[in-house]
Amino acid sequence: MTSPAFSPDWLKQFSDPYAILGVAVTADERRIAKRYRQVAKRLHPDQQIGAEEAAREFANSVLTRLVNPAYQRLKQDKGRAEVLATLRFKVRRLTRENKLTTQVAQAKQLLHVDEAEVDLFYEKALTELSDEQYSSTENFAAQTDAIAELNLVYLRRKMGDPVIREKRTGLMSATSQPAASSPVAAQPTAAQPQEKTQVDYGQRHVARAKTYIASKAYAEAVQELRDAVRIDPTNSNYHTMLGQAYLLQKMNGMAKVHIRQALKLDAQNRIAQKYAKQLDIAMATPTTANNGHAASTNGHDKRPANSNGQGKKGGLFSMFSAKRVKK
Template identity: 50%
Template sequence: MSQTSFSADWLNQFSDPYAVLGLAIAADDRRILKRYRTVAKILHPDMPGNSEPPIKELATQLLARLVNPAYQQLKQEKERSETLATLRFRVRRFNQEEPLLPQSASARQLLQVPPHAIEMFYEQAVAHLAELQFQPLDQFEAITRQLNELNLVYLYLKMGEPIFREKRTGIVATGQTKSPVSPSPVETAQAASSYARRHYQRAQVYIHNANWSPAIAELRDAIRLEPDKGEYHSLLAKVYLMQNLTGMAKVHFRQALKLNPQDPLALEYVSRLKLVLDQPKPVVSSATISKSAGNKLFGLFTRKP
């Protein structure tokens, strides 16, 4: 990367401020500030590694023309929301024009990760790349491109979902970050339940504001992660009903009552929709079957000729 690299066209390639700073999309205020301070310290002209004139100039240009503007875009909630909207628009446009074909290994791997493990893999991959991004400085361009792809794939996989921002413990410290690993079965089950609940809670917010389409998307994702939760089915049924999709509503009300015959929301609509519920088949014990078979067999031997 030479000084002549800082043309307008070159700078426009790094329009994702999260990638420029080495941050995950869900980063909160504290994480953004902490990462910015870390990067600004690395790029400070008085740092021992920046003593050579070409390196010092490169560090100064990166800080002034990319890092500082990126931080300005992310330090306030309003600007973050606008940035996220722009990135999502870009993902939707890419999705309409051509299939998403990332070049970096981490982004390709993220496309193959099961839904319940997306968040964990993505966060670990971003933290891993962030450690390499500015050390040495000539890695910035390649690593930032990888981070940009990773963010686009993440937003593609989360298309239609609000980004759930949480208070976190900060970015992973240097030396503690590990390459992305597959979660254990216990972690997988716990993550699925946790993420499903988040989808359900976000759906409730959308329903409160009468935003039916995103509510449906959230509840479908919740059911995909935890298909045996009756309350997810009954709430989805109600949303379908609000959109006059009575047939779909009936399907999910029936499923809710199948999973939980006492589901209050589903029971509320049973009579209103004139739902005909499947009657459970009587359970026949093995003892009864044996007795019945024995009686038939006994009858064969006692029948008169």
């Protein structure tokens, strides 16, 4: 195959740097850098020694004229914010003009999946497309266009949500975007939008973790779930999933830590209870959350009912001491 001429018109069709790199529009700097290194290594001249001359030229041109500039735009917070603003503006314009059409099967399906499954489906579809993106010169243009279309549909499905960008240690919301993207009146309190943003953000990590677990990439799943727990440390389900991921790595000690914490947060968590039995974790007497009072149904645990003593130890320390007393 003869390499396409890298004319300005040809280059303009690849206007989405997320699509060029084959990375999600929700990706943080860590994921973007990791994907960039993978792509750059694959396109590096040293990896193209055995390829035909046309393929070598194509790979070098894609790397220097598309991949490197795309990474430069996305590696900083400001650049990602500008790119997302441009993509969202494009989505609103195409939606208003009824021109947001879909040609790719994954994008068509994404338009109609249940709201709760949007993030997970998007990540899976993106993985399918990006895995083949740089496998050959023939695939590059088709797969990159498909990812760009998938990104637009995903942003369309998320149009009513607050605009957020992933960061390694927290959230950043665009203050002007929610009013522009939704005609709904102002929220009654400032705390409610932030709470919704955190839940959505944590779920993104959970969705990616499920994808990693399905492909048996347990170390990556653990990292995603640790990020989810960091965002919402009082979520019993997040601790349970992290315990499961550690168990899949045969790291029983860490698994016990998070299963115990899951049960401390929600003693009725059935999945955590199941893994507690598997890990031989003593089932503690249920306690009433957030008030520091022991709530024993059988009268066995009558340790301090005041919130001060428990609050000072807090977290895992109070849980471990409870286990020692029971023994």
